[in-house]
Amino acid sequence: MAGSSFYATLNPPARILLGPGPSNVPPRVYQAMTAPVVGHLDPEFTSIMDDTVELLRSVFGTKNRLALPVSGTGSAGMEAAFCNLVEPGDKVIVGAAGLFGDRMVEVAGRCGAEVIPVRSEWGRIIELSAIEAALKQAGKVKLVALVHAETSTGALQPLGEIALLAKQYDALVLVDAVTSLGGIDVPVDRLGIDFCYSGTQKCLSCPPGLAPITVSERGMEAIRNRQRKVQTWYLDLSLIENYWSEGRAYHHTAPISMVYALREALALVLEEGLEARYARHWQNGRALQAGLQAMGLALHAQDGHQLPMLTTVRIPEGVDDAPTRRTLLNEYNIEIGGGLGPLRGMIWRIGLMGYSSTRDNVLLVLTALETVLAEQGFRCPQGAGVSAANKVFKGG
Amino acid sequence: MAGSSFYATLNPPARILLGPGPSNVPPRVYQAMTAPVVGHLDPEFTSIMDDTVELLRSVFGTKNRLALPVSGTGSAGMEAAFCNLVEPGDKVIVGAAGLFGDRMVEVAGRCGAEVIPVRSEWGRIIELSAIEAALKQAGKVKLVALVHAETSTGALQPLGEIALLAKQYDALVLVDAVTSLGGIDVPVDRLGIDFCYSGTQKCLSCPPGLAPITVSERGMEAIRNRQRKVQTWYLDLSLIENYWSEGRAYHHTAPISMVYALREALALVLEEGLEARYARHWQNGRALQAGLQAMGLALHAQDGHQLPMLTTVRIPEGVDDAPTRRTLLNEYNIEIGGGLGPLRGMIWRIGLMGYSSTRDNVLLVLTALETVLAEQGFRCPQGAGVSAANKVFKGG
Numbered sequence: 188m189a190g191s192s193f194y195a196t197l198n199p200p201a202r203i204l205l206g207p208g209p210s211n212v213p214p215r216v217y218q219a220m221t222a223p224v225v226g227h228l229d230p231e232f233t234s235i236m237d238d239t240v241e242l243l244r245s246v247f248g249t250k251n252r253l254a255l256p257v258s259g260t261g262s263a264g265m266e267a268a269f270c271n272l273v274e275p276g277d278k279v280i281v282g283a284a285g286l287f288g289d290r291m292v293e294v295a296g297r298c299g300a301e302v303i304p305v306r307s308e309w310g311r312i313i314e315l316s317a318i319e320a321a322l323k324q325a326g327k328v329k330l331v332a333l334v335h336a337e338t339s340t341g342a343l344q345p346l347g348e349i350a351l352l353a354k355q356y357d358a359l360v361l362v363d364a365v366t367s368l369g370g371i372d373v374p375v376d377r378l379g380i381d382f383c384y385s386g387t388q389k390c391l392s393c394p395p396g397l398a399p400i401t402v403s404e405r406g407m408e409a410i411r412n413r414q415r416k417v418q419t420w421y422l423d424l425s426l427i428e429n430y431w432s433e434g435r436a437y438h439h440t441a442p443i444s445m446v447y448a449l450r451e452a453l454a455l456v457l458e459e460g461l462e463a464r465y466a467r468h469w470q471n472g473r474a475l476q477a478g479l480q481a482m483g484l485a486l487h488a489q490d491g492h493q494l495p496m497l498t499t500v501r502i503p504e505g506v507d508d509a510p511t512r513r514t515l516l517n518e519y520n521i522e523i524g525g526g527l528g529p530l531r532g533m534i535w536r537i538g539l540m541g542y543s544s545t546r547d548n549v550l551l552v553l554t555a556l557e558t559v560l561a562e563q564g565f566r567c568p569q570g571a572g573v574s575a576a577n578k579v580f581k582g583g
Numbered sequence: 584m585a586g587s588s589f590y591a592t593l594n595p596p597a598r599i600l601l602g603p604g605p606s607n608v609p610p611r612v613y614q615a616m617t618a619p620v621v622g623h624l625d626p627e628f629t630s631i632m633d634d635t636v637e638l639l640r641s642v643f644g645t646k647n648r649l650a651l652p653v654s655g656t657g658s659a660g661m662e663a664a665f666c667n668l669v670e671p672g673d674k675v676i677v678g679a680a681g682l683f684g685d686r687m688v689e690v691a692g693r694c695g696a697e698v699i700p701v702r703s704e705w706g707r708i709i710e711l712s713a714i715e716a717a718l719k720q721a722g723k724v725k726l727v728a729l730v731h732a733e734t735s736t737g738a739l740q741p742l743g744e745i746a747l748l749a750k751q752y753d754a755l756v757l758v759d760a761v762t763s764l765g766g767i768d769v770p771v772d773r774l775g776i777d778f779c780y781s782g783t784q785k786c787l788s789c790p791p792g793l794a795p796i797t798v799s800e801r802g803m804e805a806i807r808n809r810q811r812k813v814q815t816w817y818l819d820l821s822l823i824e825n826y827w828s829e830g831r832a833y834h835h836t837a838p839i840s841m842v843y844a845l846r847e848a849l850a851l852v853l854e855e856g857l858e859a860r861y862a863r864h865w866q867n868g869r870a871l872q873a874g875l876q877a878m879g880l881a882l883h884a885q886d887g888h889q890l891p892m893l894t895t896v897r898i899p900e901g902v903d904d905a906p907t908r909r910t911l912l913n914e915y916n917i918e919i920g921g922g923l924g925p926l927r928g929m930i931w932r933i934g935l936m937g938y939s940s941t942r943d944n945v946l947l948v949l950t951a952l953e954t955v956l957a958e959q960g961f962r963c964p965q966g967a968g969v970s971a972a973n974k975v976f977k978g979g
Contacts, residue, residue: 192611194850197843199627201619209839212620215588220616220840223597224608224790226918231595258792259655259817262835266817294816388836394620396654396792396838418814420690421655421662437923439658440784442792443605444616445841447593454590522622527833 202516203543205552206524207338207497208366209388209395210540216393219451220444227441235450236431236441242453246368246391246461247383247401249375255431256397256449257422258442261365261386264398265294267422268332268361268382271402271410275299277329280321280358282313282349286339286527287363291332298418303328309530310340310499311489315348328358329409335373336366338389339527341488341499341536343371350378359406365389368399369456370468370496370540381406387445390468390496392541393452396445452541468495471544474579475537478553481575482560482567487534496540499526501533506563508532514562519555549576598912599939601948602920603734603893604762605784605791606936608848612789615847616840623836631846632827632837638849642764642787642857643779643797645771651827652793652845653818654838657761657782660794661690663818664728664757664778667798667806671695673725676717676754678709678745682735682923683759687728694814699724705926706736706895707885711744724754725805731769732762734785735923737884737895737932739767746774755802761785764795765852766864766892766936777802783841786864786892788937789848792841848937864891867940870975871933874949877971878956878963883930892936895922897929902959904928910958915951945972 204211225232236255243254257267269291273279279300281291284307295302303325305317313333322328331353333344350360359381364373368383370390375383381403388395402410402424410417410424417423421439429436456464472495476486479500487499502508508525512535515521524536537552539545553572560567600607621628632651639650653663665687669675675696677687680703691698699721701713709729718724727749729740746756755777760769764779766786771779777799784791798806798820806813806820813819817835825832852860868891872882875896883895898904904921908931911917920932933948935941949968956963 192850193854197615197618197631197847199618199621199625199631199843202621202625204620204622206622208836209620209622217617219593221613222593222595224600224605224784225595225598226600226602226605227791229595229598229912229918235593235595259659260835260838263655263817266815270815290816297812297814297816386836388620388839394838394840395623395836396841416693418693419662419666420686420693421659421818439656440604440782440791442656442790442841443784444790444844445792445838447595448840451593454588458589516625522625 200520203521203548203551205543205548206522206538207536208386208538208540210392210538210543212392212394213455213542215455216448216451219447222447224443227443228435228437232443233435235446239446239450239453240431242450242457243399243401246453246456247373247375248377249401251375251401251403253407253428254401255427256399256446257427258439259398260395261384261398263422264384264386264400265291265363266419267398267400267424268384269295269298269300270417270419270422271424272330272359272361272382272406273298273300274413274415276301278303278325278327279330279332280305280318280325280328282318282333282344284311284313284340284342285309285334285337287334287337291334291363310342310487312342312344312492315352318349319352322352322356322358328356330359330361332361334363336364336494336497338366338497339530341494341497343492343494346378350380354379359409366497369464371465375401387449387452390541391452391456393448396442397449468539468544470579471539471546471549472496472498474576475539475549475553477579478549478572478576482557482572496538496544498537499534500537502535503565506560506565511559511563514559515555521552521555523552546580596916599917599944599947601934601939601944602918603932603934604782604936606788606934606939608788608790609851609938611851612844612847615843618843620839623839624831624833628839629831631842635842635846635849636827638846638853639795639797642849642852643769643771644773645797647771647797647799649803649824650797651823652795652842654835655794656791657780657794659818660780660782660796661687661759662815663794663796663820664780665691665694665696666813666815666818667820668726668755668757668778668802669694669696670809670811672697674699674721674723675726675728676701676714676721676724678714678729678740680707680709680736680738681705681730681733683730683733687730687759706738706883708738708740708888711748714745715748718748718752718754724752726755726757728757730759732760732890732893734762734893735926737890737893739888739890742774746776750775755805762893765860767861771797783845783848786937787848787852789844792838793845864935864940866975867935867942867945868892868894870972871935871945871949873975874945874968874972878953878968892934892940894933895930896933898931899961902956902961907955907959910955911951917948917951919948942976
């Protein structure tokens, strides 16, 4: 047919994304990606870069000069952190109580670090005392690394006391805020975090593809004082910084449309207001968790340390993991996540991130889950989940 | 105002992008990015991934199993190539006759390679005899690396004979096709290229953000037989391959919207037809070059080796670089590129890539340049450029 294409039009379904990310993307962010691509050195683009830096600083709660999106997904942020801060032989303490903590151990190891993992069961937090013991024993430690919101387990890691302790030992503090940024407070300056990285597709509700980072002056000094070149040229922050500051020295071509999307997503975060956004995530998360428990399901993450934007719930006995998720996807258009590593087949991960974190989605996923579980023989008092969630919404 | 946002709407101008990339993006590619984001393990997405792999194979002219977009810009493709193929101490011959050849030397060095640069003047090609001399002298060489289309100089590097020679010395062949792919033939299998990487924002006319790559079985074998882990976790192809093949093992969250964009851009390339597309780039490039020469300007790249999609032209005496480009941008909305490194202030780089490679753009940039140069005192016979270009368009 004239005027029609040989290849079919892309037609992915409009899912309700309640997994561990990506989350649903608001219309204004999609629109931003249709803004015309301009050159990466065009003054019109560099002014959008400057705006993005300013917005990132606000969301990270920092006055750091360096705040920018690395041209890769959240994992590129992790790699940028370790590659730039660590030199071969440096001692690095990594809190590892989940897949992303383990990934930090792996990435730090590939940078030549002498990694000291401080482990905890998947679902529990890393205790201050365990980090303290490691610091006492290790001698000079360059860096203490923690995952703020462990997406594989649903645990919220307290940061304040460990950050303080690390400073006392003159160690840098590195925080993975991939799942937390934009959903709970990540006050970089107040906590004294030296390197913080995140991803775009979680609580910022932007498509995946960029890794917002910020680095403190102390962190930048460690980078500037390196003995050896950073092993990665693509993620070498000294070079990337030159492009994102006044000099505008060409390094690589920025992913223009993704920067547009991030700029718009960050604007939406700040238009809602950080406190209001955190409260929304908190309330929806608590309502979902109350609902799941009222249905007779058990939360997986350590009591008192459950993430609001990602709830892990144990799969009840007699219920099959994959068919349940498949039914939710095919019949309800809802994506939830399965467990990873040792938690595969043991838990589900239900995300309420950014634009996906709504009261409607809480009620919908509880209702759908009740039906699908009943089909598999798991019974609970009818409407118990929704009723418990509604109590939370009504301030009960 | 109710219903309006606090932050201003993004409003970058609709430039005519005739620089070294990004090029203009066709409407269908913008539309593709507004398709709903789905999960990175959603069967609807993995089927789009499979389509993308199939389309990439066609554009690369290969039956390689591995063909996928790396989650970073073209430079991430370069980094993936060297990091995966090279182990510390490996000898690597790099043809370096421009910024991107030099970047290869730098990246290979950071991987611990013993780099043997084979240099040539910026604007000239690397001669077969020079590579042969290096191969004869070096002993066991792991890899010969070349830039197909050197974006900093406008030179088109012949590949066939060097690739053949490299095989005779049992060396792998690595080719940077960032600027060539989709604009001139990059017949990976026919030439026996073992690792080829590109970028999305040049002749594929997709926004920047992904690096399409393909690796031969010989290349994959070299990766599988490594003694040491790849230093980069993010770009470790053994891990990435598992996600892009049937196993779908989670590695990192793919940049969903960018994959949509690339899929659509590749579909457009194949709908036009590879031969027709190459012919279009060839004709428009030759017309521009004829026009510039008729205006009395000198081409920079070696005679007979000028790229069709990126023309380098010497800035005539008495004409200022930056003000000329600024006037083109501000008064004509046209972006052209300046020179890099030793060619800064010496040349302009005029791109005719992908969607930007049109007869209209050739005529427009010649006309605009004639006027702007005249304002700076450089005179040429009125309309000489357009007239010479038109001769090429008429097959003259």
